[in-house]
Amino acid sequence: MRKYFLYLIKKRFPIYLTAFIIFLLLFLVVNREDNMIWEVQNVKYLHEGIVSVYVISLGIGLAITPIVEFSFKMKKITMDQAYSLPIKREKLYLTRYIIGFLEIVVPFTLSYFISLLVIFPWANAYCNFLGFFAYYGMLLVSGFVVYSILVFFFTKANNVIDGILCTLMATIILWPVLLMLEKMIHPNDYINYSDSFVLFNYYSYSANFTTMILFHSKINMNYEPLIFFSILGVAAFIGQYFMSMRFKSEDAGQRSESWFCYKIMLPVFLISTIFSCQNIIIAIIILLCTYLAYVLYKRSFKLDKKTWIIFACVMVLEITSFIIGGFF
Numbered sequence: 001m002r003k004y005f006l007y008l009i010k011k012r013f014p015i016y017l018t019a020f021i022i023f024l025l026l027f028l029v030v031n032r033e034d035n036m037i038w039e040v041q042n043v044k045y046l047h048e049g050i051v052s053v054y055v056i057s058l059g060i061g062l063a064i065t066p067i068v069e070f071s072f073k074m075k076k077i078t079m080d081q082a083y084s085l086p087i088k089r090e091k092l093y094l095t096r097y098i099i100g101f102l103e104i105v106v107p108f109t110l111s112y113f114i115s116l117l118v119i120f121p122w123a124n125a126y127c128n129f130l131g132f133f134a135y136y137g138m139l140l141v142s143g144f145v146v147y148s149i150l151v152f153f154f155t156k157a158n159n160v161i162d163g164i165l166c167t168l169m170a171t172i173i174l175w176p177v178l179l180m181l182e183k184m185i186h187p188n189d190y191i192n193y194s195d196s197f198v199l200f201n202y203y204s205y206s207a208n209f210t211t212m213i214l215f216h217s218k219i220n221m222n223y224e225p226l227i228f229f230s231i232l233g234v235a236a237f238i239g240q241y242f243m244s245m246r247f248k249s250e251d252a253g254q255r256s257e258s259w260f261c262y263k264i265m266l267p268v269f270l271i272s273t274i275f276s277c278q279n280i281i282i283a284i285i286i287l288l289c290t291y292l293a294y295v296l297y298k299r300s301f302k303l304d305k306k307t308w309i310i311f312a313c314v315m316v317l318e319i320t321s322f323i324i325g326g327f328f
Helices: 002-011 013-030 048-074 076-083 089-126 131-155 160-172 174-185 193-197 199-215 223-246 262-275 280-298 305-325
Strands: 037-040 043-046
Touching: 002 013, 002 089, 013 048, 013 089, 037 089, 043 089, 048 076, 048 089, 048 131, 048 160, 048 199, 076 089, 089 131, 089 223, 131 160, 131 199, 131 223, 160 174, 160 199, 160 262, 174 193, 174 262, 174 305, 193 199, 193 223, 199 223, 262 280, 262 305, 280 305
Parallel strands: none
Antiparallel strands: 037 043
16 A cells, blocks of 8 residues: 555645645735735725635645546446455555545645745734634645545445546535425525535635634534534545445446436435526426436436336426425
8 A cells, every 4th residue: 555655645646736836826816915905094904715725626636636536436447447456446446545635735735835834024023823724724734534435435436427427417416405404494584504515615614713813803604514514524535435346347348327426416405406496497407417317317318117117206306395385
């Protein structure tokens, strides 16, 4: 594992260097003094958006990395080559996981602290600058949680397209599900609390906590999503490690039949989404997209008998969900 890790470190050096340059330029261009020091009625203050560029860039970087590091398992040739190495499968995937995390976190860290040296002379007078150091730690924790979840769902697919689509569904699937439950339980006074359960909103906790430290402000936050995704992130990390032993090279490039992909997420996502959609035109579009979704899943316009039965059941549940949703 150590030799494979060092080999990948050397091979990924161009990625490290490129990411470092992009991060540094982005941080220095966005967080300029003339861009972040605002003046209202002759009173100058530091804009709270100064933390945004960091969390957005880290989030994008860690979202792309699973595709780069784990796409090898989507092709039989590259998967066979990887499995021929003198390393256990679980350690191979763990090494890839660590390398993927580091190739974003390392250049991000260097760029982050260089940018702090640049902004310190003019920003220190307007905030508690120690908040930036706390922010860095919280960003690493947030990054680990989100990255672990993305890696887990991407690696459950057998090809890149399925991996990307299933990962996207996994990041937002709780939103329509909880919105449906929220409307059913509190039909007259629901507060759209469900949107807090979009995975990438997890990063907002780091920004909110940092804003409280930097500017001594108070922010109301829902802590249930924070707790839920934190537990899910740890579970995804552990699950990905043990499930990697079951990945077979003959599945590479084939249809993704994992229960963590289309089998569960397609019906759950479609049925819960149409519940909150009370526009008949949009509902019809969703129903049409259901067929296209199963075509994409099965990679054929000619669905087999079993799939037609599942498709019909999902359509009936969607229509039922739409009708019931009209009463809430």
